[in-house]
Amino acid sequence: MHTELTDNIKRRTRTNGRFRYLVIAGSVITVIPIFLIVGNLAVKGYRQINLAFFTQPAPDTFQAMMAASAGEIIPGGIANGLTGSLLMVLLASLFAIPLGLMTGIYIYENSTKKYAQFIRSLTEILQGVPSIILGIIAYLWIVKNITRGYSALAGSVSLTIMMLPLIIRSTEETMRMIPISIREAAFALGTPYYKMIYKILIPVSFSGLATGVLLALSRILGETAPLMLTALGSPAISFDVTRPVSAVPLLIWDFYNDPNMVSLVWSASLFLMVFVLSMNLMARSVASKHKYI
Amino acid sequence: MNNTPQSDPVLDIRNLFIAYEPERYAVKDVSASVKRNRITAIMGPSGCGKSTLLRAMNRLHELYPNIQTKGDILLEGQSIFSMSVIELRRRVGMVFQRPNPFPNMTIYENVVAGFSLNDIRLKKNQRDEIVENALRNVALWDEVKESLFRKGTFLSGGQQQRLCVARAIAFNPDVLLLDEPTSALDPVATSKIEDLLGELKKKYTLVLVTHNMSQAARISDESMFMYLGELVESGPTGTLFTTPKDPRTEAYLTGKFG
Known part of the structure; x- marks a missing residue:
């Protein structure tokens, strides 16, 4: 035993x-x-990776070929991609952040209503839509009908649609963590509804909201497929939203397709990876710094 | 027990019914009055409707559209349902079961939250005065005067609860509703809050929900006993505790249920 x-x-x-x-x-x-x-x-x-990498647009094939055959560093950089990415991401944030926050708050505030539940399911579906399809949609809407040609605007719209479900979900989930007693405390002081939202709900959940936005941004920064059908790419630095622009991931694709620029593929990828990684780290530090709940 | 001359009702509850679901009443036909400058305790076992009754007094139930209210409550003779909800809630403040200072605000901001959240602009010296008075009234000033600009959530539970009382009285309300304000606190913090309530009744009319009979006996002037949504008995606390009229009150007070 x-x-x-x-x-x-x-x-x-x-x-x-x-x-x-x-x-x-x-x-x-x-x-x-x-x-x-x-x-x-x-x-x-x-x-x-040097100063020129950040300040100069991508080289043309001939320059790259000359440098590569001489064993030198390829001249030029990814400045056109950087500015294009920046332009489109900014524009997409401008559309997606307010829309996403408002929708998220709406769903949270009305979670028992059929309409809010319907929107929530749609959001889940949207999150699962392959990004290339969002590119096609933006192509149909913007490229064909509004800018009449490939454009940064079309790129931003496709990125906006990608960001929306991420922001909506994270907003709703963050709000859900706020104790109901905090809301009631605000109302018991006679606070009007809209004030309760923008003076209590949003500040209290700020870290969660910011984390959601930063994670959404880091998702779309590396997005390539929808931009191929919308922003197309451009060898020049451009800030015109109605014209084609490049983006860092688009440049990586271009570099990959040019045998003379292979070494730029690595540099641009390194940059993109480090950038997205630091964005994620930033999201974490924001989350821990402004945490109230 | 109380020497203040006025004892006219501040709140007059008339045939109040409250239902969370159609035809299922959590509060049934309650009529009662709340006297000025007194502490009125609402007691009863869990689920008897005491919090539900309290939350009707500042129309907090309106946040939840499924809750139905019938009957009337008069504040200084005027129906609370005919007032704007903002005015009502300014005149009837509330302290909750768990301390709930706004976590995004400092101690100072919490005290004046009622003003900032209602867009009432005050000069800095007015604000300073309100903050100091309110914090002195809840006996918190000496403890926090050096840290007014730290977040309210850094305080201990008992201090947070006193901060919440300060936030409610900063508006100078007529009535202060207290929903089991000490149930999340330790005995020392509880006794501080109880002392504070004894002081506050000189200026305000207090309605206190408590499941703690000895607390009601210690600090209240008037008591109401509720059971299954009905107001079984109400009257001066001394009388109610020593010579209850209803057998259910007696059974509760002697610990037979609840």
């Missing part, structure tokens, strides 16, 4: 130990690719 019991405990301890190693091994396997990717990009891409 006694030995049976100790045998049993021994076996269970062993199983426990094995399981622990299994879990650790699983997590190591998951993070290895991340380090490999960053390491690879850093090793292959760091040479091209």
Whole structure:
């Protein structure tokens, strides 16, 4: 009886130990690719990253070929992509942040209403729509009918549609964490409804809202497919929303298609990856700094 | 027990019914009055409708459209349902069960929140005065005067609750509703709040919901006993506790249920 019991405990301890190693091994396997990717990009891409990389537009094939065959650094950079990305992301934020916040608050405030539940399901569906399809939609709406040609505006619209479900969901989920007693406290002071929203709900949930927005931004920064059908790309730096512009991920695609510019693929990818990563880190620090709930 | 000359009703509740679902009443045909400058305790077992009754007095139920209210409540002779809800809530302040200072605001901002949230602009010296008075009235001034611009949520639970009282009285309301204000507090903080309520009744009329009989006995002047949504008995606390008229009140007070 006694030995049976100790045998049993021994076996269970062993199983426990094995399981622990299994879990650790699983997590190591998951993070290895991340380090490999960053390491690879850093090793292959760091040479091209200099001041010109940020201030000059992409080189043409001939310049790149000359430099590559001489074994030099390829001249030029990704400035046209940077400005294009900046322009479109700003414009998309301008559309998506207020719309997304308002919709999120609406869904939260009316969560028992059929209409709000309908909107919420639509949001979930929208989140699952492949981004290329959003590109096609923006192409039909904007490129064909409004700007009559590829344009930054069309790119922003496709990015807006991508951001919306992310912001709506995070807004709703953040609001849900606010204790009901905080709302009631505001109302018990005679606060009008709209004031309760913009002086209490939004400030109290600020960290969650900001995190949602930053994560949405980092999602769309790397988006390529919808931009191919809308912003198209442009070799020049442009701030005209009715004209085609480039974007960092579009440039990566261009570089990839030009055998002379392969080393720029690595640099641009490194930059994009680091930028998105730091955006994620920023989201975290904002989340912890302004946390009230 | 009370020497203030006025004892006319501030609040007059008339045949009040409240239902969360159609025809299922949480408060049934309650008529009662709340006297000026007194602490009126509403007691009863859980689910008897005491909080529901209290929350009708500042029309907080209107936040939830499924709640139906019938009957009337008069504040200084005027039906609260004929007033604007903003005016009503300025005149009838409320303190909740759990301390709920606005987490995004400092102590100072919390006290004047009623003004800022209603777009009432005050000069800085007016605001300073209101903050100091309100905090002195809740005996919190000495504890927080050095940290007025820290977030209210840094305070202890008892201090937060006194801050919430300060926030409610900064408006100088006629009536202060208190929904089990000490149930989330430890005994020391509780006794501070109880002392404070004794002071506050000199200026305000207090309605206190409590499930704690000894608290009602300690601090209230008038008591109401509710059971299953009905107001079973009400009267001066001394009388109600020593010679209850209704057997249900007696059973509750002697600990037979609840």
